[in-house]
Amino acid sequence: MKVYDDKHIKNVVFVGAHGSGKTTFAETMLFEAGLINRRGTVESKNTVSDFHDIEKERQTSVFATPLHTEWRNYKINIIDTPGLDDFIGEIISSIRVADTIVTVINARHGVEIGTEIIWSYIERFQKPTLFVINQIDHPTANFDESYKSLSQLVGNNVVKIQYPLKVDGAQCIVDVLKMKMYKFSPEGGKPEKLPIPEDQLEIANDLHNELVERAAENDEELLELFFEKGTLNEDEMRKGIKAGMLNHEVFPVFCISALNDMGTGRLMGFIDNVVPATADLKSIQSVEGKEIVPSKDSPTSLFVFKTFHQPNLGQVTFFKVKSGEVKVNDKLVNSRNGETEILNQLFIMDGEKRESVSKLTVGDIGATLKLKSTETSDTLSSKNFPVTIKPIKYPEPRITRATSPVEKADDEKLSDALKKIHSQDPTVVIKYSKETKQLLVGCQGELHLATISWALRNLYGVEAKFDKPKIPYRETIQRAANASYRHKKQSGGAGQFAQVHMKIEPWHEGIEEPEGFNIRGKEELDLPWGGKLVFYNCIVGGVIDLRYLPSIMKGILEVMESGPLTNSYIRDVRVMVYDGKMHAVDSNDISFKIAGAHAFKEAFLNANPKLLEPTQELVVKVPEDMVGNVMTDLQSRRSIILGIESTGNYQILKSQTPAAELYGYSTDLRSITQGRATFSSVFSSYESVPKNVQDQLVSNN
Template sequence: MKVYQTNEIKNISILGSSGSGKTTLAEAMLFEGGVIKRRGTVEAGNTVSDYFPVEKDYGYSVFSTVFSVEWNGLKLNFIDCPGSDDFIGGAVSALNVTDTALMVINAQYGVEVGTINQFRYTEQFHKPVIFVVNQLDNDKADFDNTVHQLRENYGAKAVQIQYPVQTGAAFNAVVDVLKMKMYRWKPEGGKPDVLDIPAEELDKATELHKALVEAAAEHDDTLMEKFFEEGTLSEDDMRAGIRAGLVSRGMFPIFCVCAGKDMCVRRTLEFLGNVVPCTDKMPRPVTTEGIEVTADPAGPTSLFFFKTTIEPHIGQVSYFKVVSGKVKVGDDLTNADRGSKERIAQLFAVDGQIRSEVSEMEAGDIGATVKLKDVRRGNTLNGKGCEYRFDFIKYPEPKFRRAIKPVNEADAEKLSEILSRMHEEDPTWIVEQSKELKQTIVSGQGEFHLRTLKWRIENNDKLAIEFLEPKIPYRETITKSARADYRHKKQSGGAGQFGEVHLIIEPYYEGMPAPGTYRFGGQEYRMNVRDTQVYDLEWGGKLVFVNCIVGGAIDARFLPAILKGIMGRMEQGPLTGSYARDVRVCVYDGKMHPVDSNEISFMLAGRNAFSTAFRDAAPKILEPIYDIEVLVPGDYLGDVMSDLQGRRALIMGMNSERGCEKLMAKVPLKEMSSYSTSLSSITGGRASFTMKFSGYELVPTDVQEKLLKEYAATQTEE
């Protein structure tokens, strides 16, 4: 493959809901571009895109796939992204390194929740969008309704370039209102016959052509003046206007395609080649230091690595975008993130698992290399004198979690290594070794996402594992003041141990006044504050330690030991063994022995005094609460709301968003365990949700009683 110049390269993401036909479209594009001689099918498991065993087994995309098509002297780099919301990480990575999004829509279903979710990311990254309405040969295809939904959601920016003469089994022709021609295909698809528009379609085509001309003129002042003077625009003028509209996101062109029969794919490639902006015409990426980097082949060499995979017989394959300069085989580069040196031994242009060696790549191009020593996804490699570093990919919060362990405990270390490697391949798999819960927790975007993880570990790595219900990271706190004292005294023939601590504890909140006077059992205790220390606990909340000792009852050198004893007890609360938080402790009195007092004595005295007071301070259990947003078609809103209320959810509000309903709620983590599965079941897979940690709140009394019984039972068993 020849070396393409920066102004000959276009980078495009292929997005769309599951079942929209992205992989089939990719296959048709590769065929039309001459990359493959025969089109594969998803059903046969022989497509270029879905080449991993897990994808062939499941029948749809799990990973994003890079491929390219040479078209009219240009290199069109594509990244075919998974449609399932569970694998959204692939789309997020792709949109960060491509310049345009091709949004594929299933003509049977129109604008789906998946379409809306992925379109949100194009908004976030300010990427041009082209809508491609696919599967027009399906009996349930409804092109007009799909266009209506697009305009309902995205307004007048959704502009038709084409429309089908008819849909369903008889689909074989489209009218192109940019070219003002009709394209008609033979049953085998491929190259069409280009015909004049039939008389019966001319009025409709002319009306849509005028709308397209006006839309194209809107985005360029020169074109607008020309339009006012001449009343129309040439085809080249219209292309320039559409290109300007794409870059500003002021226009979203609508195309027709039947990927399965290879109809209108060639025309779509032609439009992408003629109209979509090249990478050097798009907004420039920004380094972590705030420097804008131009896609200039004469600039310093800088590569950003956005994806890694582990492939049989090869090992790690690292995918990159040349952000600046050019990279050649044999170049020595420095990892800006890890400080290590790397040599580029091989460079590849990639079409799925097909790799073609190239000698160099210029700024804007996307390629791959192998056998790098110390490069991870998200790293930047730079040439001599260049210090760029990029960190622009931010992934969504996980939504589904499970504890994971090997069936054979002896394989624990092996499992840890596998999970670490798989996180590199898919960063939306989050792995946490929880000291608190004494479990390995793996989190992802949904049940299917984690089921895929399990499939790969068991089938590729031959390691049997099991998923368990994860424990909930509860917290314990107190709701009233309490007082306690404890004397630790031990005599065993040699040196003795003696320490006595008197303390008062109370719930802590921001801005509370300094300790004053307390009354317990008819007796008054007045605090004389000498020193206050505030500790931010690593598990959230605070411990405030107040020294109120007067008259030297306890030597100051023993206060750290008392604090250590209290902190140790807060790490294992008395109710359920969970971390305690938000407590103020006033140590106001005690006793010591001139010989037998030592640090261990006061640590134990502080620990036990605190434990006794905690139990008397009306302790309560706190549970983690999450903010969730559910995007659901209106038909299912009532069922979804009822299900949430059954999960102790507090509905915070709702509004409409582009043809769907958005429901906001606060829900305890405990109730979200299998929510993604339930939501999919209720809505037939047509809803999605996001969740984000909000804070901790008191559990209801009945829930607390149940938790106390469960904890007591585990303690008895132990």
């Protein structure tokens, strides 16, 4: 394969809502460039991009798939991404390494919730972006409404390069950059280039002049030329559009029919001639503060944006060359763990097809096999240039399930498989809860969970079940209480004896010191599960030796690890040990530990104990016309509405919702809103459980 330099490599990522036609678009680009002889279709399960078995089975993209095409002496690296936000991790990592975002819009629907979710990430990364309105030849397509919805999404920085037109029943595209009309046969392909019809000249000229002005605004030299000549030529316009894209201030809009190969070649030409290449990009700062210059003469650094465990092949590692060049058998150091990796093979990947190459230069995207110590978001660099590129930040899980193997003997097998799944998709979060004694899987939604289950069964041979996770409640008290306990045991020889008197009270931040006690010592413990235990030594006259106080506290802590109401952790209590007795012979550490535990448990039960439940701060983005139904559902889940904000045609609902009430929320929200709403949640706080709920939980324990 020809090695392209940093001026002739273009990295684009296709993003867009489910059903917008990204995979079909990628397939058509490969066909136009002659890299495939026949275009596959999603329905026929034979596209280059959707090659995984689960994608063929579900007829939808699940993974981000790197591809490439070559067009007029340029190499275009394409990453085709899923459209469902359950797979947002695949989208984020792809946006991170792309130089230009190609956002595909379905002309039948315009901007959808999936588009809005993706746009929020594009805004975060501030990447050059263009929009492609697809399916313009569909009977129900509405280009004008789609463009209007784009304007509402991104503001007046969106600008038309093209618009569709029907002439004598034939599909045409008017291009106001080139001021030409492209007329397509029903089969698509190479169009006939024609002058713009007389009845469209005024519209086209107005759009052309608007484009000239927008191009001129982004470059001082072009602005001077514009004032001098009153216009710009095509090359000057390209220069200004590129500058605007790099500044994230111009978003060109194209129109195509990917299915019928209309407009694809023209868009590929625009990618070649206008969208930024690696040579146009600025240097970035490493985590250590070093400058990483995107030049082939710089020291080598690679950023790993994706890993995939492929049966019979092992781990495939996808990377972008951020600086320098990488050659076969290069030794690079992983900045996270200091391990040296040898890149024995280098590939250009097109779906499942691998093409070996001897080297890759700055800006290019490639893959290698069987790295031992490298994961997604890692940086590999030359030994003399140790740098760390800022890792990808992934969203927190939106749903969590407890998992276990159907066959107990598969425990270890399940654990190993889940580690591999997390390795290739960091939005899958695996942790073991010591408190609930459950292995928990966090992910982005029910569909995401279904793909995890499919992978476990079909790729790793593990049948797993997913259940409702136990809620990690907390126990505390509402009033003060006293208790004492005498532990006495005699069975020949030395016995056991200890007597402890204590008072317990609720603790909160800023509480005053207890009154009526002679405080000799104080110890504050930040509990591993949250909250505090504050322990006071109030012993007078040496009735209990100081050496036994740690044992009393140890007994209290053992009770706090398994509270008497629901066996949940206890938090936010202060204890004053103020009296007791000991025996010169029979008292020992174990005796005072037992006495302390029993006294604390008795006092706790007399102190009006209550349950606390974890709550989540829930943020729901929902269309205006569906707010009522979503609020009604939230209130049925014991939510406290914290606020409502407007953004475009959507409302942002913020609520504090008990974690126990969020089981199944992803599915229910999708049902209530026909998939037009999305949500995120983070832990908020522990709050009191209503009495009727507490009584039921205690009775079920």
